[in-house]
């Protein structure tokens with residue numbers, strides 16, 4: 001199988017040397033450095049992400065990405081925090097992320113055309129969903145992410161998946177390449193103008209009839225009252241309410257305001273599933289044939 005990407009030779013993310021970012025240079029035995037870190041992690045300050053001058057592909061990373069999402073010091077751009085983020089994200093989400101990864105992988109692998117074809121996980125982070133799809137038996141799995149630090153972990157953890165640096169709105173793949181695309185906790189991190197471009201790009205690189213599987217934070221934990229969440233979801237409802245209020249998510253409100261059936265229809269997708277619970281929303285769409 002030959003999947004076409006505009007870069008003929010892709011870097012070997014597992015072994016490429018990556019420069020230190022500012023959190024990597026801190027000495028956590030020094031109270032001053034520890035406090036610098038704690039201010040960011042506690043959400044007391046959010047400063048723009050600083051990319052080291054020698055970081056591979058730094059010129060391709062759009063400005064809106066260079067923010068401290070989830071209160072991570074320097075966002076997804078340090079060696080020190082990306083490994084912890086990969087495992088910590090699922091723990092903080094009480095295992096719901098790895099559960100969704102497994103469910104999406106099994107669901108897509110059950111489609112013969114997808115199982116035998118190529119799938120792209122957009123915004124792959126540490127590669128958990130891409131890896132789950134490869135383990136579920138999908139023939140060719142790709143992961144795409146702008147952060148070299150996350151790509152490095154992903155490539156080391158999942159050597160049989162191919163990882164490429166890039167963004168959802170400009171993936172670099174040829175038209176009609178993929179039988180399916182997945183995006184888990186990606187779309188709510190993209191501002192509306194780029195969200196439209198991302199869906200247009202997904203429609204371009206998906207084959208006719210191809211599937212788009214999405215999981216995102218649910219609006220319920222932000223929009224419903226703590227009392228209603230307690231009544232319907234118990235302590236988990238209150239936990240996800242507090243979490244949604246604590247972490248820095250600059251575009252989450254804009255995402256929740258989207259008319260999703262209209263958004264998907266504008267880009268030629270039929271929405272097959274739109275399930276909203278706490279803490280996740282799962283969507284499945286099919287590109288018109």
Ligand SMILES: C[S@@+](CC[C@H](N)C(=O)[O-])C[C@H]1O[C@@H](n2cnc3c(N)ncnc32)[C@H](O)[C@@H]1O
Pocket residue numbers: 065076089097122123124125126127128129144145146147150166167168169183184185186189190
């Ligand atoms: C919350 S993490 C989710 C990671 C992974 N999908 C998972 O399920 O664990 C969001 C990821 O999207 C990536 N990202 C942010 N904006 C992006 C964009 N425009 N295109 C592609 N990836 C993006 C981030 O670097 C990060 O790895």
